[in-house]
Amino acid sequence: xxxxxxxxxxxxxxxxxxxxxxxxxxxxxxxxxxxxxxxxxxxxxxxxxxxxxxxxxxxxxxxxxxxxxxxxxxxxxxxxxxxxxxxxxxxxxxxxxxxxxxxxxxxxxxxxx
Amino acid sequence: xxxxxxxxxxxxxxxxxxxxxxxxxxxxxxxxxxxxxxxxxxxxxxxxxxxxxxxxxxxxxxxxxxxxxxxxxxxxxxxxxxxxxxxxxxxxxxxxxxxxxxxxxxxxxxxxxx
Numbered sequence: 001x002x003x004x005x006x007x008x009x010x011x012x013x014x015x016x017x018x019x020x021x022x023x024x025x026x027x028x029x030x031x032x033x034x035x036x037x038x039x040x041x042x043x044x045x046x047x048x049x050x051x052x053x054x055x056x057x058x059x060x061x062x063x064x065x066x067x068x069x070x071x072x073x074x075x076x077x078x079x080x081x082x083x084x085x086x087x088x089x090x091x092x093x094x095x096x097x098x099x100x101x102x103x104x105x106x107x108x109x110x111x112x113x
Numbered sequence: 114x115x116x117x118x119x120x121x122x123x124x125x126x127x128x129x130x131x132x133x134x135x136x137x138x139x140x141x142x143x144x145x146x147x148x149x150x151x152x153x154x155x156x157x158x159x160x161x162x163x164x165x166x167x168x169x170x171x172x173x174x175x176x177x178x179x180x181x182x183x184x185x186x187x188x189x190x191x192x193x194x195x196x197x198x199x200x201x202x203x204x205x206x207x208x209x210x211x212x213x214x215x216x217x218x219x220x221x222x223x224x225x226x227x
Binding site: 004009035039040041042043044045090091092100101102103104105106107 | 115117119122145147149154155156157158159162202204206215217218219220
């Protein structure tokens with residue numbers, strides 16, 4: 001059973017703070033993703049990574065960066081948090097070449113005040 | 114401009130009846146479609162998928178229908194159960210290797226009333 005874990009379920013940060021969201025998967029998947037989920041907008045892709053140290057921008061990368069130093073870990077970084085980054089953040093992983101289903105973590109509800 | 118639309122934000126169905134969740138897309142390049150289910154405080158989980166070469170895919174109580182000419186797909190749940198109450202996301206991408214371009218719809222919240 002694939003397990004994707006996220007470091008925090010709830011997080012409250014102040015405007016301008018640097019924020020780290022961590023994601024770990026235990027199934028040796030090559031591909032990992034960060035999404036944000038907002039009401040009425042569904043899930044929007046921020047960044048994804050198809051290998052260690054590799055990253056690609058998704059649809060809404062502005063204000064975010066990522067890091068993938070190890071295969072199992074994919075971090076999302078908000079360099080200077082802003083109130084419009086208040087959202088639910090979801091991490092996912094996928095095994096390359098084996099269908100398209102992504103395995104999601106439980107999500108981190110981030111509030112920036 | 115949303116490329117994947119789920120025009121019903123919510124749906125209520127009686128237990129035992131059929132639930133029909135609809136999804137429309139605008140990009141004719143999409144050729145693989147997925148449905149995910151999401152419970153509160155959990156991440157989405159994969160439910161069922163369909164390739165554009167098919168018009169129907171069935172898995173137990175869940176069936177997805179695809180009408181390419183209308184750019185429309187639907188998820189049927191028969192019979193509906195209270196445990197099916199969740200948010201359902203429709204997703205589309207351009208083929209099995211284009212996972213980086215998966216586009217999700219806004220979701221439909223299904224309530225199955227006992």
